[in-house]
Amino acid sequence: MAIYRRQVAARTDLLEFASLGVLAAGPLHGYALRKSLTEILGPFRALSYGSLYPCLRRLQDRGWIEQLGAVPGTTTKRARVVYALTGDGKDAFAEWANQPGSDAWDDEGFATRLAFFSRTEASVRLRILEGRRSRLEEQLALMRESMKRGRDRMDTFLLQMQEHGVEGAEREVSWLNSLILAERNLPKVGTSIPPKVKRSKK
């Protein structure tokens, strides 16, 4: 009779950190947060409320965000629950942004980290970009090998699809190369120079 011990795989929940990242720019209520997230993570990948609200609940239970109540000065009067990042939440986000795990190299994980790159240290940025590049290069090797092996077993459509996939991955690699180059040529004065951001105020 074995007792099953399960290691909790400590999967970093991307949605949670993305929410923290957005809330770091200022308090928001759920509905507005969702719009922000949708804009960042792509209008294609629309997030549902059935996913968002439980996430906010978890973050609150963990003490990473807190309710502010309705923000005064807005046009509507009540019922909106506004959340703000706490000190702990800020720390948790900073740690996530600067200590990338193995989840940082896949499509979703990489995109999420890139979205908050301005709050990531320059050295870590480089590590993430290079990690993503090697992940893609591994995949490219697998794809090319698979295509070589199966060339005459496969019909033209499958072949064209795979060729398109390879070209897409190659395209991302050269894009990454240009980002990496830009990172390396950045002024070497501190370690965490934020990138140039156009500011409308101040």
Place this chain on the structure above:
Amino acid sequence: MAIYRRQVAARTDLLEFASLGVLAAGPLHGYALRKSLTEILGPFRALSYGSLYPCLRRLQDRGWIEQLGAVPGTTTKRARVVYALTGDGKDAFAEWANQPGSDAWDDEGFATRLAFFSRTEASVRLRILEGRRSRLEEQLALMRESMKRGRDRMDTFLLQMQEHGVEGAEREVSWLNSLILAERNLPKVGTSIPPKVKRSKK
């Protein structure tokens, strides 16, 4: 006291149809089927057995595949459960391949259908390609609008990521255009001329 009636959304399980599609080429056991699927759906998106075996069970319960037992002539002697497509399974696959639902336009759904395009009627192929193209064009419009609106609120990294996304989508659109053009210029003699496939035997 309302009684909740739920419409079962009849989500076409992609893995099930992909499995049928692969088994249509000949009987296989689970382990081998997985390798085939991994090759088709991309070596990146590796499929787990915890997903595959329950799927085979479902297909068998539905009468779309049947167990053959160990194939004689192979080097190994037992324990391998070989599955073959039944007549019903063949019909189910043909119906799926030729009556695309709304799931055919998203990334996974489109890729899966494209993988079995040689068993899809020419007219349906065209419909799928054009449907995918309009889906992408809708997304492009959203992305471009979102980028225009948020241009000076966003930092350079986010902007570069979004530009890269737009370029990727544009690239896929032109790829689709070339596929659509090729489809249209195909010999117009029947309705379901299969594409040229290099054959090693016969």
Place this chain on the structure above:
DNA sequence: GTTAGCATGTAAGGAGTTACATGATTTT
């Protein structure tokens, strides 16, 4: 006064993964 959009939530279910459990066969 009704439609459209803003706003917050819950319950059920879908489609997968990871970790566990087991054993046969092939290669070194």
Place this chain on the structure above:
DNA sequence: AAAATCATGTAACTCCTTACATGCTAAC
């Protein structure tokens, strides 16, 4: 004889969506 790989399966869990339920507010 050990290690690698082939092979089959289950239980628990994860993260998400859909459908349901509710109500407010702005515009036409």
